[in-house]
Structure formats: structure tokens, C-alpha cells
Amino acid sequence: xxxxxxxxxxxxxxxxxxxxxxxxxxxxxxxxxxxxxxxxxxxxxxxxxxxxxxxxxxxxxxxxxxxxxxxxxxxxxxxxxxxxxxxxxxxxxxxxxxxxxxxxxxxxxxxxxxxxxxxxxxxxxxxxxxxxxxxxxxxxxxxxxxxxxxxxxxxxxxxxxxxxxxxxxxxxxxxxxxxxxxxxxxxxxxxxxxxxxxxxxxxxxxxxxxxxxxxxxxxxxxxxxxxxxxxxxxxxxxxxxxxxxxxxxxxxxxxxxxxxxxxxxxxxxxxxxxxxxxxxxxxxxxxxxxxxxxxxxxxxxxxxxxxxxxxxxxxxxxxxxxxxxxxxxxxxxxxxxxxxxxxxxxxxxxxxxxxxxxxxxxxxxxxxxxxxxxxxxxxxxxxxxxxxxxxxxxxxxxxxxxxxxxxxxxxxxxxxxxxxxxxxxxxxxxxxxxxxxxxxxxxxxxxxxxxxxxxxxxxxxxxxxxxxxxxxxxxxxxxxxxxxxxxxxxxxxx
Numbered sequence: 001x002x003x004x005x006x007x008x009x010x011x012x013x014x015x016x017x018x019x020x021x022x023x024x025x026x027x028x029x030x031x032x033x034x035x036x037x038x039x040x041x042x043x044x045x046x047x048x049x050x051x052x053x054x055x056x057x058x059x060x061x062x063x064x065x066x067x068x069x070x071x072x073x074x075x076x077x078x079x080x081x082x083x084x085x086x087x088x089x090x091x092x093x094x095x096x097x098x099x100x101x102x103x104x105x106x107x108x109x110x111x112x113x114x115x116x117x118x119x120x121x122x123x124x125x126x127x128x129x130x131x132x133x134x135x136x137x138x139x140x141x142x143x144x145x146x147x148x149x150x151x152x153x154x155x156x157x158x159x160x161x162x163x164x165x166x167x168x169x170x171x172x173x174x175x176x177x178x179x180x181x182x183x184x185x186x187x188x189x190x191x192x193x194x195x196x197x198x199x200x201x202x203x204x205x206x207x208x209x210x211x212x213x214x215x216x217x218x219x220x221x222x223x224x225x226x227x228x229x230x231x232x233x234x235x236x237x238x239x240x241x242x243x244x245x246x247x248x249x250x251x252x253x254x255x256x257x258x259x260x261x262x263x264x265x266x267x268x269x270x271x272x273x274x275x276x277x278x279x280x281x282x283x284x285x286x287x288x289x290x291x292x293x294x295x296x297x298x299x300x301x302x303x304x305x306x307x308x309x310x311x312x313x314x315x316x317x318x319x320x321x322x323x324x325x326x327x328x329x330x331x332x333x334x335x336x337x338x339x340x341x342x343x344x345x346x347x348x349x350x351x352x353x354x355x356x357x358x359x360x361x362x363x364x365x366x367x368x369x370x371x372x373x374x375x376x377x378x379x380x381x382x383x384x385x386x387x388x389x390x391x392x393x394x395x396x397x398x399x400x401x402x403x404x405x406x407x408x409x410x411x412x413x414x415x416x417x418x419x420x421x422x423x424x425x426x427x428x429x430x431x432x433x434x435x436x437x438x439x440x441x442x443x444x445x446x447x448x449x450x451x452x453x454x455x456x457x458x459x460x461x462x463x464x465x466x467x468x469x470x471x472x473x474x475x476x477x478x479x480x481x482x483x484x485x486x487x488x489x490x491x492x493x494x
Contacts, residue, residue, distance in 0.1 A: 025106055025109060031076050039069065041336070062092060083191075096170040103438060116195055128156075163189075163192050175390035180391065199214065267297065267301050270309045275311070293383045303394025303425075315374075318406060321372055322367065328361040330362070340430070346429055385412055394423065394425055410462050420458055423447055
């Protein structure tokens with residue numbers, strides 16, 4: 001009996017110890033002197049290496065907000081609290097590729113579902129917050145399509161305003177914030193409001209009536225139990241579809257509708273998925289089937305390799321094009337390189353692939369001067385519909401921007417997250433601050449895609465299709481419905 005008792009005590013003791021370690025990681029505090037040291041170092045690194053630090057916000061404003069932040073560090077803070085303050089300062093640069101991230105040991109707690117969090121997935125836009133899903137599946141009040149008005153006494157605008165203040169964007173392309181928060185609202189809510197044992201929710205139901213309810217957080221234990229249940233009920237997968245193929249399908253896919261002579265291409269990244277081969281096979285197939293309409297869904301594409309987006313552009317654009325009017329870095333010395341990783345591959349690229357010009361900047365001349373010709377083999381000349389949203393970013397924005405004004409192209413959806421004028425990107429190592437271990441991404445090149453475009457916003461679609469709580473509740477994809485309507489009303493060419 002004693003042995004059994006010792007085993008039980010040991011088991012629960014070890015679990016409590018693990019839980020305590022997890023809590024200590026999240027609640028570990030940083031002294032003011034350490035935070036100020038990291039902050040001063042970060043400012044020096046950015047001033048020495050960032051190509052467009054004062055592109056949207058003046059040096060005087062950046063310096064003033066820095067001084068306010070530094071003077072306010074009078075008491076110790078948790079790493080999460082410090083991260084939020086630094087991110088609020090960084091967001092004033094208005095560079096969507098300059099992002100503050102938590103140390104790996106803390107990020108891992110969230111990624112591995114070890115932190116109990118807010119149980120609702122929501123869609124955010126403007127002043128609206130609508131339920132997409134509820135981890136507590138038996139809850140009949142907070143179902144898909146329910147409009148939220150407040151959480152624990154904070155109205156939804158106050159919640160999003162606080163979160164948005166720490167999310168970096170390209171200029172004033174604020175729709176990016178909407179989609180970033182919508183993709184992982186429980187994480188962002190925990191980051192700024194912590195976790196509670198109960199959440200008080202004020203909401204508007206389907207009939208338009210206001211109600212109030214409470215809901216408990218979704219715990220890691222419940223998540224594990226649900227996963228086990230899901231695994232036990234899972235259908236045996238076909239051996240014909242392996243894990244590698246499943247990963248590729250999650251990144252890109254092509255569906256053909258021969259009746260409507262339409263093709264639907266979904267691209268969630270420009271980084272992985274053997275894309276050049278995928279593009280070659282896809283356009284060859286479309287040519288053979290005489291496809292007249294091509295829909296490319298880039299709503300979840302945050303970017304990736306410029307070479308891949310360039311390849312796809314060649315299949316669709318009718319005129320030669322180049323990457324940008326300006327692609328330039330301010331230095332290739334990598335000052336404070338001990339805090340920047342990786343350095344070697346980017347140093348090699350900047351020293352052997354770029355040149356120092358008369359303006360003193362380091363220019364990537366190939367991207368500035370080389371014109372890419374459209375492909376002649378399997379080039380697509382039919383109607384093109386590009387779907388975009390707030391998460392459409394970086395190389396995905398570059399791709400859409402290169403096609404937007406072409407007569408056979410229609411851009412549908414919401415404002416893109418990436419800037420239409422340009423951005424700071426291309427090579428993006430990370431800064432690791434020694435005291436807090438916060439990570440800050442550091443773009444090295446300023447890219448001006450077209451100097452004649454207005455600066456400060458994302459790509460505005462030709463046909464704006466905003467979200468709708470009614471559509472969310474009904475499970476309707478308004479963007480796809482809009483495309484299908486356009487395709488249906490167009491007369492076939494034969």
C-alpha cells in the first residue's frame with residue numbers, strides 16, 4: 001500500500017513540478033536595468049542596419065517614444081509585459097517585417113498548448129468581433145456567427161486597440177492586424193490580458209438580442225483529451241497520400257472545373273511545396289484543357305521566396321517586369337553582428353551580389369535593372385481573379401501588385417496586408433537581445449516596387465468584399481461566391 005501511495009504522490013508531484021516550471025517561465029521577471037540595456041542595444045542595432053527606420057515616422061517621433069518607454073521602465077516586468085512595450089514602440093516604425101517575438105522557451109508553452117487560454121476563435125474587422133468556433137462544443141450560446149460585445153468588462157474595440165498597438169504593419173495597411181489577430185485570437189488575448197478562471201461575455205445572438213454568459217478557459221488537459229478522441233475516431237488514411245504529399249497540399253493545390261472551364265489555385269506560401277514544378281505542371285494542364293478562367297487564392301499567403309512569386313508572374317503577366325525601382329540596404333557591415341543571426345549567408349549575398357552606389361547605399365542591381373520576360377510556353381491569357389486579404393503579405397503582395405492593372409486581371413477581397421508602394425524585406429535575419437532573449441526580425445533591404453504609387457496603404461481590391469457575421473454563421477465564403485458569379489456571367493469564348 002505504501003508503494004502504491006508513493007507512486008501516486010510521485011506521479012502527481014512530478015506533474016505539479018512541471019506545471020510550476022511552466023508557470024515560472026511565464027512569470028519570470030526582468031529587472032529595469034536589464035530591460036533598459038536591451039532597449040538601448042536594440043535601438044543602436046536598428047539605427048545601424050534598418051533600411052527604412054524613418055520611412056513613415058520621423059526620427060524625432062521615434063526618439064521621443066523611445067525616451068518615454070525607457071523612462072517608464074522603473075519596475076521589473078515579466079518577459080511578456082516587456083515584449084508588449086517593446087512591440088508597441090517597434091510598431092511605430094510601420095514596417096511589417098520588423099516584428100518582436102517572445103523567447104523560444106515561452107513561445108513553446110503556447111505552441112505546445114501548455115497554457116489555458118480564451119476558448120473562442122473569432123474574426124475581427126473594424127469594430128466587429130464574431131465567433132468562428134468554440135472549443136467548448138456543447139456551449140449553445142456562443143456559437144459560430146455570434147457577435148461579441150465585451151469580454152470581462154472590456155468592449156471589443158478596447159481589446160483590439162490594445163492588441164493592434166503592438167502589431168507591426170506596412171505603413172497604414174491596418175487590415176493586416178485584423179487578419180493576424182483573427183488567425184490566433186486566444187494567443188493575442190492571453191498576451192495582453194492574461195488568463196482567467198472564467199470569462200464574462202456580452203454578446204448579440206442571431207435574433208439580434210443582447211445576452212450575457214460566462215465561459216471557462218480551454219485547458220491543455222482538455223485539448224489532449226480531444227486529440228485522443230479525434231485520433232480514435234479518425235478514418236484510416238489512404239496509403240496513396242503520404243505525409244509529404246499532405247504537407248504539399250496544405251501549401252498549394254489546383255482544382256479544375258471543366259464544365260465552367262475554370263481552374264482554382266490555392267497558394268498559402270511562396271516558400272515551400274516544390275512550387276516551380278507545381279506551376280509548370282498546372283499551366284501545362286490548364287493549356288491542354290483550354291481553361292478560360294483562373295482563380296488564385298492568396299488570402300493565407302504571407303509571402304516567401306521572391307523567385308517563386310516571379311516565376312508565377314511570368315505565366316500571367318503580358319509585359320516584361322522588374323522587381324522594383326529601388327532595392328537597397330544602408331550597410332553591409334552588419335554592425336553588432338554578435339546579436340544578429342544568421343549573418344554569414346546574408347553577408348556573402350550583400351558583398352558579392354550587391355554594389356555600393358553613388359548614394360552610399362548597397363543596391364541589389366539585378367532586381368532594380370533586370371526585366372523578366374513573360375513565358376511563351378503555357379502562358380495563361382484568360383480571365384484571372386486574385387483573392388487577397390489582410391494576411392496577403394510580402395512576396396504575395398509583390399505578385400498581385402505586378403498584375404493588378406492588367407486588363408484581364410480582377411483583384412477581389414479586402415485590402416492586402418503588404419504595402420502596395422513597397423516594404424523592407426528581402427534578407428531578414430533576427431536580433432536576439434541578450435538580457436530578455438526577445439527576438440526582433442531585421443529586414444536589410446528597402447524595396448520600392450514602383451516609385452509612382454501612393455505610399456502607405458496595401459493593395460486596394462478592384463471588388464471589395466468585406467466580412468459578414470451572417471455569412472460566417474452560414475458558412476458562406478463571400479469572396480468565392482463573388483468569383484463564381486463573375487465567371488458564370490461571362491460568356492464563353494466558344
